[in-house]
Amino acid sequence: GAVVSQHPSWVICKSGTSVKIECRSLDFQATTMFWYRQFPKQSLMLMATSNEGSKATYEQGVEKDKFLINHASLTLSTLTVTSAHPEDSSFYICSASADNYGYTFGSGTRLTVV
Amino acid sequence: AQTVTQSQPEMSVQEAETVTLSCTYDTSESDYYLFWYKQPPSRQMILVIRQEAYKQQNATENRFSVNFQKAAKSFSLKISDSQLGDAAMYFCAYASGTYKYIFGTGTRLKVLA
Numbered sequence: 001g002a003v004v005s006q007h008p009s010w011v012i013c014k015s016g017t018s019v020k021i022e023c024r025s026l027d028f029q030a031t032t033m034f035w036y037r038q039f040p041k042q043s044l045m046l047m048a049t050s051n052e053g054s055k056a057t058y059e060q061g062v063e064k065d066k067f068l069i070n071h072a073s074l075t076l077s078t079l080t081v082t083s084a085h086p087e088d089s090s091f092y093i094c095s096a097s098a099d100n101y102g103y104t105f106g107s108g109t110r111l112t113v114v
Numbered sequence: 115a116q117t118v119t120q121s122q123p124e125m126s127v128q129e130a131e132t133v134t135l136s137c138t139y140d141t142s143e144s145d146y147y148l149f150w151y152k153q154p155p156s157r158q159m160i161l162v163i164r165q166e167a168y169k170q171q172n173a174t175e176n177r178f179s180v181n182f183q184k185a186a187k188s189f190s191l192k193i194s195d196s197q198l199g200d201a202a203m204y205f206c207a208y209a210s211g212t213y214k215y216i217f218g219t220g221t222r223l224k225v226l227a
Contacts, residue, residue, distance in 0.1 A: 108157050
């Protein structure tokens, strides 16, 4: 079945630094990937749509300069949290679709900014 | 705008019994998809079942089935013969042509031994 790999699974960084999260479709090509954010005991909130070869589309209220998305190939999208602050601490999840059945999610990345 | 509502923050079921999780949604579109995802403590999102709006027949996947009432905009999940491994957060999700998911707030399912 379709597998989406997300790395790292958890990361701790210092306030003011940047951290990159990778999302890879391992056995299929994905022209579109999605990035979500999930706060503790809350639902998933869509942050942006990552399109291969073009600029990402951000949801209202998401700072595009803080959350940089690059979808340089059909199997890789990256989310870079720039100048991270403690309020950016959260669980970030990506998803991609191999077919029209539904989207497969990565295993998520727990980001802690100290 | 589309919305998804899960009115049950938490549900409990005895092992081997049946439980139904509720989900309602609002949309003005006629063509869309509905999903139930399971999120165990590992936080990995796992697709449980999917329903195409144009299909009148309710989807089933082994012990999981849905009751899709399009006119009422209701999409409930029934879990039969509940197992300890079914304990998790369950999210109802809506997606239209762009496949941008809109998630409900989730229902935490506890399975009692």
